[in-house]
Amino acid sequence: MFVRIDHVGIAVHDLEEKIEFFTKTFGLTVVAREVNEEQGVKEAMLRVRDGNYIQLLEPLTPDSPVGKFLARRGEGVHHVAFGVPDVAEAMRVIDARGVRLLDERPRHGSMGSSIAFLHPKDVTGVLTELVQSDHPSRPLF
Numbered sequence: 001m002f003v004r005i006d007h008v009g010i011a012v013h014d015l016e017e018k019i020e021f022f023t024k025t026f027g028l029t030v031v032a033r034e035v036n037e038e039q040g041v042k043e044a045m046l047r048v049r050d051g052n053y054i055q056l057l058e059p060l061t062p063d064s065p066v067g068k069f070l071a072r073r074g075e076g077v078h079h080v081a082f083g084v085p086d087v088a089e090a091m092r093v094i095d096a097r098g099v100r101l102l103d104e105r106p107r108h109g110s111m112g113s114s115i116a117f118l119h120p121k122d123v124t125g126v127l128t129e130l131v132q133s134d135h136p137s138r139p140l141f
């Protein structure tokens with residue numbers, strides 16, 4: 001079902017400052033930036049290689065998912081995202097296996113992707129994201 005680790009999402013207070021840190025320290029390149037109102041984030045995708053990214057996430061408001069996470073836990077790993085060939089199909093199968101979905105249908109994600117989240121309490125404390133993308137820099141394998 002999971003074909004690759006698409007990205008690791010990291011919650012940060014200041015996106016520009018942390019972009020500077022990750023690019024300067026590790027030589028990563030920003031390939032996309034987006035404000036996603038529905039998810040309550042301003043985010044940047046930093047390419048490790050095609051299909052594998054670090055996603056830096058700054059909250060738009062304190063009561064958004066990332067805003068609440070920062071208040072409770074501070075900066076750090078917020079979620080792990082797995083590439084899947086068909087997000088709706090993966091949601092159906094995972095739901096049938098008893099893991100709570102946080103989305104009833106796929107949502108818009110970075111670089112034109114379709115995404116859905118699984119409840120962290122059902123995945124050993126890890127907020128888990130499913131990603132379907134047909135972006136050329138995000139191949140399935």
Ligand code: V0V
Nearest residue numbers: 009036039041065068069078102109110117120125126127
């Ligand atoms: C909360 N909890 C987490 C967590 N956030 N555990 C692990 N990782 C996280 N990121 C724990 C929290 O400590 C509580 O545990 C429990 O879950 C329930 O917390 P809550 O306060 O009741 O719930 P909320 O309101 O903080 O909501 C948590 C969830 C929410 C996960 C339901 O954050 C959510 O719906 N997230 C999905 C959307 C999202 O995160 N979007 C931003 C990324 P205790 O204390 O009870 O033990 S957007 C993105 O990745 C994009 C756009 C992309 O990739 O393209």
Ligand code: CO
Nearest residue numbers: 009055081129
């Ligand atoms: Co993500």
